[in-house]
Amino acid sequence: MNPLHGLYAITDNTLMPDDETLLTCVRAAILGGAQIIQYRDKTADTQKRYRQACLLNELCRTNARTFLINDDVKLALACEAHGVHLGQQDTSIETARDLLPHHAVIGMTCHDQLSLATTAALSGADYVAFGAFYPSKTKPDAKPAPLTLLAEAKTILSCPIVAIGGITVDNAYQTITAGADMIAVVHSLFSAESIIQQAEAFALAFNRNV
Numbered sequence: 001m002n003p004l005h006g007l008y009a010i011t012d013n014t015l016m017p018d019d020e021t022l023l024t025c026v027r028a029a030i031l032g033g034a035q036i037i038q039y040r041d042k043t044a045d046t047q048k049r050y051r052q053a054c055l056l057n058e059l060c061r062t063n064a065r066t067f068l069i070n071d072d073v074k075l076a077l078a079c080e081a082h083g084v085h086l087g088q089q090d091t092s093i094e095t096a097r098d099l100l101p102h103h104a105v106i107g108m109t110c111h112d113q114l115s116l117a118t119t120a121a122l123s124g125a126d127y128v129a130f131g132a133f134y135p136s137k138t139k140p141d142a143k144p145a146p147l148t149l150l151a152e153a154k155t156i157l158s159c160p161i162v163a164i165g166g167i168t169v170d171n172a173y174q175t176i177t178a179g180a181d182m183i184a185v186v187h188s189l190f191s192a193e194s195i196i197q198q199a200e201a202f203a204l205a206f207n208r209n210v
């Protein structure tokens with residue numbers, strides 16, 4: 001399993017409405033350096049979700065990338081993904097851990113609250129996610145989180161930390177230096193004219209020294 005570190009690309013069914021566009025865009029993100037891919041599709045089309053999750057799982061396995069499913073533990077099991085990302089209203093970490101293979105990756109949304117993160121870590125989360133750090137085009141109503149939360153979280157958590165919400169190439173470096181091990185991006189990555197170049201720019205932010 002790859003380390004949970006680097007650019008974390010999250011798919012969007014409006015930006016990538018069909019199988020071919022989805023595969024082309026995610027392939028480009030991987031080529032540019034995305035390390036973790038999350039399939040996020042909130043539609044009720046179970047057949048499409050299963051088909052697309054299987055396609056992405058294959059692509060990620062071929063390229064040795066971590067592949068996670070948003071919300072849906074059953075779908076993660078069915079397509080043999082590496083794991084799931086869960087929100088506070090989704091399946092509990094304990095239930096997901098019971099249902100998934102023992103080595104599965106489980107991530108948990110903790111919004112702007114350290115207490116949610118310590119609870120998630122104690123329940124066995126492999127990583128925690130905080131946000132939204134900047135205004136998000138994908139989730140405009142996401143509750144804002146201050147960047148100082150990341151440094152504070154670093155002092156009390158031993159698991160990797162994801163930052164999400166409105167992350168762009170312009171604010172990625174400051175988010176990483178504030179304490180993020182992974183930056184999760186939807187819009188600024190998948191709406192880019194060149195997804196490969198945009199992913200490269202995000203990936204470079206992890207290797208910058210100043």
Ligand SMILES: Cc1ncc(COP(=O)(O)OP(=O)(O)O)c(N)n1
Binds near residue numbers: 008086164
């Ligand atoms: C990496 C990452 N962080 C946060 C979220 C948001 O999860 P959640 O709060 O469950 O909201 P939805 O994505 O389900 O709308 C995420 N998906 N990924």
Ligand SMILES: Cc1nc(C(=O)O)sc1CCOP(=O)(O)O
Binds near residue numbers: 109111130136138165
């Ligand atoms: C899915 C999601 N969760 C968030 C949170 O704050 O928990 S923000 C968000 C959307 C992230 O997309 P973009 O990079 O386009 O802002």
Ligand SMILES: [Mg+2]
Binds near residue numbers: 085086090
């Ligand atoms: Mg969710």
